Amino acid sequence: MKDLLRRIKNEFIIFSRNMFVKKQHLLKRPAQTAIEKKTIKKLFSFFRGRKINVFEYGCGYSTLYYAQYLYKNGYDFEWHCIDNSDDWFNKMKDMIKSKGFCRNVFIYLRSFIPFWEKYGLEIFEKVKAMKCDELRPTLDAERDYIDFPATIASKFDVIFVDGRFRRRVLLRLQECLKEGGVVVLHDAHKGHYHSSLKEYPYSIFIDGGKAYPFQYVNNAIWFGSMDNKDLIDRIKKGF
Numbered sequence: 001m002k003d004l005l006r007r008i009k010n011e012f013i014i015f016s017r018n019m020f021v022k023k024q025h026l027l028k029r030p031a032q033t034a035i036e037k038k039t040i041k042k043l044f045s046f047f048r049g050r051k052i053n054v055f056e057y058g059c060g061y062s063t064l065y066y067a068q069y070l071y072k073n074g075y076d077f078e079w080h081c082i083d084n085s086d087d088w089f090n091k092m093k094d095m096i097k098s099k100g101f102c103r104n105v106f107i108y109l110r111s112f113i114p115f116w117e118k119y120g121l122e123i124f125e126k127v128k129a130m131k132c133d134e135l136r137p138t139l140d141a142e143r144d145y146i147d148f149p150a151t152i153a154s155k156f157d158v159i160f161v162d163g164r165f166r167r168r169v170l171l172r173l174q175e176c177l178k179e180g181g182v183v184v185l186h187d188a189h190k191g192h193y194h195s196s197l198k199e200y201p202y203s204i205f206i207d208g209g210k211a212y213p214f215q216y217v218n219n220a221i222w223f224g225s226m227d228n229k230d231l232i233d234r235i236k237k238g239f
Contacts, residue, residue, distance in 0.1 A: 058163025
């Protein structure tokens with residue numbers, strides 16, 4: 001009986017998660033909780049009064065959502081984002097154009113398949129158990145994707161990490177930040193990303209709460225900076 005109840009609960013949790021993701025997709029909203037969105041919007045307020053340069057790994061509805069927020073609230077901003085999917089890149093390019101953000105949002109493509117396809121869907125569970133070194137980038141496009149922010153002339157106030165090779169990306173970003181810049185890691189509740197976080201002297205995890213009923217582990221976002229202790233302290237205090 002206990003096994004049956006546990007199985008029913010697990011299936012309900014999976015159903016709830018899938019429904020949450022589907023709902024956000026239909027609404028064209030980022031798959032984030034209200035707390036996460038509120039915290040990121042507050043982060044932008046720290047840079048108000050000057051042009052904000054943003055970079056994002058893994059473009060998506062968060063790109064459109066926050067670009068629209070910045071635009072509506074009178075921010076001067078420039079948003080660069082990169083993706084690895086040809087199909088998604090083309091869809092995003094069309095959505096960015098339809099929203100009229102072509103002067104503010106710039107999208108780039110370095111095309112390669114995700115790791116679970118690279119190693120075969122039939123061994124997905126094995127892939128999750130592989131060591132970090134076994135999942136290292138092996139293709140030129142993968143390495144170009146990781147290094148891409150360094151090829152842009154300007155450095156960045158805010159860098160969102162929400163795409164592929166997150167651990168390696170986090171190790172690469174220190175030189176891409178402006179003085180006082182901040183890195184934001186999405187899905188920070190996933191422990192396999194944490195090995196790279198120690199490279200940032202000032203950092204904080206924020207509990208984002210649950211995105212759907214009975215979620216096993218609350219969402220979390222992580223903020224890290226090389227030199228902006230004041231901002232990290234303000235985030236800790238809720239700004």
